[in-house]
Amino acid sequence: MKTLVLFYSYSGKTRKLAEELAKKENAEIIEVKEKNKRSKFNAYVFGSIAAVQRKQAEIMPINCDFSQYGKIIVLVPIWAGRPAPAMNNIINALPAGKEVELIFTSGSGNSKGSAEKTKGLVEARGCKVVKYSDIRAV
Numbered sequence: 488m489k490t491l492v493l494f495y496s497y498s499g500k501t502r503k504l505a506e507e508l509a510k511k512e513n514a515e516i517i518e519v520k521e522k523n524k525r526s527k528f529n530a531y532v533f534g535s536i537a538a539v540q541r542k543q544a545e546i547m548p549i550n551c552d553f554s555q556y557g558k559i560i561v562l563v564p565i566w567a568g569r570p571a572p573a574m575n576n577i578i579n580a581l582p583a584g585k586e587v588e589l590i591f592t593s594g595s596g597n598s599k600g601s602a603e604k605t606k607g608l609v610e611a612r613g614c615k616v617v618k619y620s621d622i623r624a625v
């Protein structure tokens with residue numbers, strides 16, 4: 488079965504990694520986009536609060552037939568120690584029975600404080616987290 492790379496990026500670093508990974512894995516790639524591009528103020532204040540509260544973002548519909556993919560690689564930046572809000576939309580869209588690889592980018596390269604909770608939310612969807620990694624994006 489095919490692999491899907493599904494990502495959200497605010498300032499482009501996660502997009503670059505996602506594109507490189509999709510090429511390497513010969514995978515299809517889908518970008519999750521917010522309906523309105525956030526200002527920096529909005530991202531750091533409201534986006535960070537939403538990330539901490541694990542709230543979903545207002546995103547464009549994810550048009551994807553997930554049934555054709557066996558593995559989904561999700562890449563999202565860390566905001567205020569948690570995955571950016573779009574991650575919560577992604578989790579909500581995950582169909583049961585998939586292998587999911589999670590890759591988080593951040594300035595520190597460390598999302599340990601939120602890792603277990605994030606993995607648990609993905610597994611609560613009936614998916615198996617096969618790999619979790621942190622990348623310090625510069």
Ligand SMILES: Cc1cc2nc3c(=O)[nH]c(=O)nc-3n(C[C@H](O)[C@H](O)[C@H](O)COP(=O)(O)O)c2cc1C
Nearest residue numbers: 496497498499500501564567568592593594595624
């Ligand atoms: C609103 C906001 C909050 C952030 N919070 C953190 C943080 O708590 N810890 C950290 O290491 N990096 C933090 N960062 C840095 C980003 O996680 C990092 O630069 C990321 O790789 C950016 O990915 P992107 O370019 O795809 O948006 C934050 C960035 C933004 C915009």
